Amino acid sequence: MVAKVNVDLCTGCGSCVDECPAAAISLNDDGIATVDESECLDCGSCEDACPNNAITIE
Structure with missing residues (x-):
């Protein structure tokens, strides 16, 4: 299972980037x-961080 981003909902706020302990997310x-x-x-x-x-974790 891994994090999947719905590009239609992502606004690029960066909350996920800031919260990822593995630094696995970037914009x-x-x-x-x-x-x-x-x-x-x-x-x-x-x-949890994404407003x-x-x-989602799939």
Whole structure:
């Protein structure tokens, strides 16, 4: 399981980036969160931090 970003809901606020303990999330050139699946810990911190519910652990 890894964090998945719904690009239609992501506003690029960066909350997930700040909360990810593995630094597995960054904002791409369009300002949308992207997850490095090889670094994701499946901890759910990003999911909890996202105010738009744009991230789910799947």
